Amino acid sequence: MRGRLVGEDMHLAIEAPVATRGYVARYLPLRLASGVSPLLVMLAAWPASHVAAAIMLATLAPFILGMVLAGTAAARRAQAQHQALARLSGLFIDRLRALPTILAFGAEERMTRHLGISARDAAQRTLSVLAVAFASGAILEFFAALSVALVAVYCGFSLLGLLPFPAPERLDLGRAFFVLALAPEFYLGLRRLAAAYHEKQTGEAALAAMDEALGVLPPLLPAIAPPRQWTGCGVVLTHREGARIGPLDWDWRGPGLHVVTGPTGSGKSSLLLALIGQVAVSEGQILADDGTFLPGSANPFIGWAGQAVALLPGTLRGNLAMGKADDGAMLAILNRMGLGAMLAARGGLDMVIDHRGSGLSGGERRRIGLARAILSGRSILLLDEPTADLDPATAETIRILLAEIAQSRMVIAATHDADLIAQAATQCPIDREIAR
Amino acid sequence: MSGLLDAPLAGQKRALRWGMVCAGGAALAAIGLLGVAGCFLVGAGVAGLAGPLAVAGFNYLLPSAAIRAAAITRTAGRYGERMLGHRAALFALAELRAQLFARVAQGALNGRDPGRSGAMAARFGRDVDLLEDAAIRRVARVGGWTGGLAGLAMVGLLGWGAAMVMALGMAAMRLVSHWLAARLPALQAQAGPAADIAVYDLAPQLAAALESSDMARAEHALARAEAVITASQTILASVIVALIAWSAQGGAPMLALGLLAAMAALEIWAGLAAHDARAPQVRQAEARLQAMESAQTPHPPALTSNPALHIAGRDFAPGARILLSGPSGIGKTRLLETLAGLREDAPQVLRVDGIDPRTLGLAGLRGTFAVMTQDAPLIAGSLADNLALARPGIDRAAMERALWVACAQDIVPLDQWLGGDGARLSGGQRRRVALARALLAGRPWLLLDEPSEGLDRETEALLCQRLKQWLDQTGTGLVLVSHRPAMAQLAAETVNSAFRPDAANRQ
Numbered sequence: 001m002r003g004r005l006v007g008e009d010m011h012l013a014i015e016a017p018v019a020t021r022g023y024v025a026r027y028l029p030l031r032l033a034s035g036v037s038p039l040l041v042m043l044a045a046w047p048a049s050h051v052a053a054a055i056m057l058a059t060l061a062p063f064i065l066g067m068v069l070a071g072t073a074a075a076r077r078a079q080a081q082h083q084a085l086a087r088l089s090g091l092f093i094d095r096l097r098a099l100p101t102i103l104a105f106g107a108e109e110r111m112t113r114h115l116g117i118s119a120r121d122a123a124q125r126t127l128s129v130l131a132v133a134f135a136s137g138a139i140l141e142f143f144a145a146l147s148v149a150l151v152a153v154y155c156g157f158s159l160l161g162l163l164p165f166p167a168p169e170r171l172d173l174g175r176a177f178f179v180l181a182l183a184p185e186f187y188l189g190l191r192r193l194a195a196a197y198h199e200k201q202t203g204e205a206a207l208a209a210m211d212e213a214l215g216v217l218p219p220l221l222p223a224i225a226p227p228r229q230w231t232g233c234g235v236v237l238t239h240r241e242g243a244r245i246g247p248l249d250w251d252w253r254g255p256g257l258h259v260v261t262g263p264t265g266s267g268k269s270s271l272l273l274a275l276i277g278q279v280a281v282s283e284g285q286i287l288a289d290d291g292t293f294l295p296g297s298a299n300p301f302i303g304w305a306g307q308a309v310a311l312l313p314g315t316l317r318g319n320l321a322m323g324k325a326d327d328g329a330m331l332a333i334l335n336r337m338g339l340g341a342m343l344a345a346r347g348g349l350d351m352v353i354d355h356r357g358s359g360l361s362g363g364e365r366r367r368i369g370l371a372r373a374i375l376s377g378r379s380i381l382l383l384d385e386p387t388a389d390l391d392p393a394t395a396e397t398i399r400i401l402l403a404e405i406a407q408s409r410m411v412i413a414a415t416h417d418a419d420l421i422a423q424a425a426t427q428c429p430i431d432r433e434i435a436r
Numbered sequence: 437m438s439g440l441l442d443a444p445l446a447g448q449k450r451a452l453r454w455g456m457v458c459a460g461g462a463a464l465a466a467i468g469l470l471g472v473a474g475c476f477l478v479g480a481g482v483a484g485l486a487g488p489l490a491v492a493g494f495n496y497l498l499p500s501a502a503i504r505a506a507a508i509t510r511t512a513g514r515y516g517e518r519m520l521g522h523r524a525a526l527f528a529l530a531e532l533r534a535q536l537f538a539r540v541a542q543g544a545l546n547g548r549d550p551g552r553s554g555a556m557a558a559r560f561g562r563d564v565d566l567l568e569d570a571a572i573r574r575v576a577r578v579g580g581w582t583g584g585l586a587g588l589a590m591v592g593l594l595g596w597g598a599a600m601v602m603a604l605g606m607a608a609m610r611l612v613s614h615w616l617a618a619r620l621p622a623l624q625a626q627a628g629p630a631a632d633i634a635v636y637d638l639a640p641q642l643a644a645a646l647e648s649s650d651m652a653r654a655e656h657a658l659a660r661a662e663a664v665i666t667a668s669q670t671i672l673a674s675v676i677v678a679l680i681a682w683s684a685q686g687g688a689p690m691l692a693l694g695l696l697a698a699m700a701a702l703e704i705w706a707g708l709a710a711h712d713a714r715a716p717q718v719r720q721a722e723a724r725l726q727a728m729e730s731a732q733t734p735h736p737p738a739l740t741s742n743p744a745l746h747i748a749g750r751d752f753a754p755g756a757r758i759l760l761s762g763p764s765g766i767g768k769t770r771l772l773e774t775l776a777g778l779r780e781d782a783p784q785v786l787r788v789d790g791i792d793p794r795t796l797g798l799a800g801l802r803g804t805f806a807v808m809t810q811d812a813p814l815i816a817g818s819l820a821d822n823l824a825l826a827r828p829g830i831d832r833a834a835m836e837r838a839l840w841v842a843c844a845q846d847i848v849p850l851d852q853w854l855g856g857d858g859a860r861l862s863g864g865q866r867r868r869v870a871l872a873r874a875l876l877a878g879r880p881w882l883l884l885d886e887p888s889e890g891l892d893r894e895t896e897a898l899l900c901q902r903l904k905q906w907l908d909q910t911g912t913g914l915v916l917v918s919h920r921p922a923m924a925q926l927a928a929e930t931v932n933s934a935f936r937p938d939a940a941n942r943q
């Protein structure tokens with residue numbers, strides 16, 4: 001339901017904090033140092049030659065102006081760079097995840113070309129950020145060089161007695177040499193600062209991106225008691241992309257089995273997602289025990305089994321134990337679902353789930369997800385197509401199991417399964433025409 | 437130093453070459469600026485003391501013009517060095533990223549598990565970024581050496597003793613920097629697992645692992661080493677300048693020129709040490725990236741353009757329509773995916789054109805089978821991007837036709853962005869998009885795993901009818917896994933997917 005890619009979020013979580021490192025560790029201390037060091041150098045030069053010190057100070061003003069001008073142009077570019085890098089990272093992760101599919105269709109060369117284009121785009125954006133940083137560095141270099149040159153020329157002409165104006169001070173060779181040696185040091189702090197300038201740009205862009213991400217975090221909802229009655233009146237759901245679903249009405253009273261029905265793509269899954277706060281409710285009202293229901297506020301009481309079952313790398317036990325069930329309960333429910341033979345062949349609850357899902361079939365994954373929701377012991381179950389991907393006999397055992405559970409809990413299932421629909425207490429139909 | 441970067445950098449020769457020219461020019465100008473300024477100053481001082489005649493004879497135009505020229509050259513040179521060096525490095529790295537992806541793809545085709553996408557993404561991201569250092573270093577090194585040698589030549593004007601001091605001092609600076617960098621703790625090897633964890637974020641123990649301080653410690657050690665190296669270089673440089681002053685011969689203007697030139701040269705020379713602390717990290721990153729290199733693919737035996745199949749004791753001619761039957765969990769998906777070369781663990785005897793698909797691998801089989809797996813993976817992109825995956829050169833009309841056959845013509849417009857892994861689509865819609873993609877591939881056999889799951893009965897009947905018509909028209913063979921009776925009607929023959937060792941033994 002989200003517009004962003006997993007890899008983009010990953011980039012934000014991992015790379016963005018890293019990008020602030022140079023900003024905090026180098027740029028900020030240098031900014032402080034660069035404010036103090038020119039003044040110290042100028043104070044040191046002052047007793048030797050007032051004019052040389054004044055020359056140093058005078059070249060500082062246009063430099064600061066240049067830096068300010070460069071800074072305003074930089075921020076936008078740095079932001080674009082941050083986005084391009086995040087997108088690139090998202091694309092790479094996505095293409096790696098889909099690699100078996102890409103290979104099966106022999107599309108790896110086309111994908112490589114496409115990734116090359118994106119990578120070059122990101123490189124171009126990085127370069128345009130650097131261009132500003134280096135330009136400000138060049139401005140600084142120039143004024144640093146100018147300051148050295150002016151001091152050298154002033155001192156030289158003063159020693160020659162050829163100054164075109166009356167000499168304001170008497171300069172001997174020792175003093176002249178001293179201020180000339182100090183002249184490069186006057187700008188050293190600022191030159192270091194300019195070298196860290198692109199760390200400031202990328203750091204600030206990363207901080208802005210993190211701020212934005214933290215800003216859209218949903219507020220923590222006060223937990224409510226698990227609703228015994230859950231009703232919807234004229235509820236319309238709106239996807240971020242603008243698709244509207246509804247208006248929908250339902251009246252679920254727990255315990256019992258309630259189904260959400262409708263043709264494929266009509267928005268059955270979206271309704272379940274809306275209840276846990278993942279899809280926006282734009283119109284209508286949802287009530288829980290006669291009070292207004294804030295989507296997401298009942299999540300601590302909801303056992304969830306979606307269409308795509310998220311399995312974490314680890315053991316099967318670890319995946320099922322997201323609830324608080326013991327081994328006996330886990331084995332009992334898995335056996336009832338007809339997974340006993342699979343378990344026996346693959347090491348029972350210690351079965352290793354790897355990052356590719358360990359070759360579990362769709363039906364097996366679905367039943368593991370369902371078992372996890374049931375084992376959570378929560379009083380409301382939201383199930384998306386609990387009997388899909390299963391042969392008729394297994395689907396029937398799942399239906400019987402759900403009927404049993406529905407005697408003590410509120411079970412809400414999105415389904416096409418006519419037999420499951422037949423045993424439900426209520427139906428919430430989502431019509432394709434309404435959804436359009 | 438970096439073999440990985442050689443090929444991508446070869447494409448950036450121009451930028452690289454001009455970057456090096458700029459680096460050398462900037463270094464010379466920096467030394468020239470201070471050297472000439474010092475020489476001018478002292479010469480002027482001496483002339484001023486010597487009286488009006490000496491002042492009148494003193495040529496101040498040339499040195500002051502040289503000072504201005506040096507100031508401008510140094511500025512332009514530095515900017516050019518940085519811009520061109522980074523241009524070469526960044527575009528070479530972009531190229532390298534694409535090459536690495538091709539390499540991973542090749543490895544996966546040879547049956548090598550590409551590993552967790554999080555770890556891989558870290559390789560593509562952080563490890564490649566570390567190589568940036570190695571690339572920019574090539575340009576910076578030219579500046580460092582030019583500056584160092586020019587400084588040495590200027591100091592040489594002060595006599596052999598001063599030149600020896602300068603040369604030995606420069607060598608000492610490099611040795612100390614290398615020695616300090618080599619003493620970095622080996623902790624760095626541990627940096628970088630965080631990306632992997634973040635992908636599978638969720639469980640609290642993983643979140644705790646993210647807070648582990650190993651990485652922070654490694655980074656801290658690195659920062660400390662960099663600071664120590666920088667400080668040691670600065671201290672050494674001042675000691676060297678003092679020693680040169682002590683050992684120098686020649687007049688005051690020469691001394692000023694030599695000393696100021698030495699100061700400027702040593703500052704540039706110290707820049708060479710900036711990369712030393714990162715060098716071990718860069719080497720590790722490079723080793724990790726090089727480990728992704730995969731062996732050349734042995735060419736798979738060529739299959740006939742429309743091969744016959746053999747599945748668990750039965751033979752099927754091209755164009756046959758086969759249902760793999762059996763209860764959930766019996767291994768139908770495993771059988772189908774083994775046939776397609778996506779895995780190897782089905783126990784049944786299988787032959788494609790008389791050859792075991794497990795020996796052919798995905799590389800040998802992908803020209804024969806178009807697969808729609810149950811999870812129907814989609815790539816991030818538009819609907820058209822996903823369909824275009826099937827084969828090169830598919831036009832929009834063909835896409836529309838395939839979507840119509842798959843009953844997916846009304847899902848979304850072709851150019852609609854589908855989000856990561858088809859996040860915008862429902863389970864049934866995804867499968868139909870994946871089905872349309874498989875139809876577009878134009879392979880002699882179509883392998884479908886539960887194509888109608890998530891469909892209502894009416895759509896399923898329509899899909900069945902259109903698919904049958906499509907199979908009739910194209911003569912494509914079908915291997916189908918489905919629990920739904922309506923879909924099963926598509927198949928003319930049924931294979932029981934239960935593994936029977938006796939059937940295998942008969943072979």
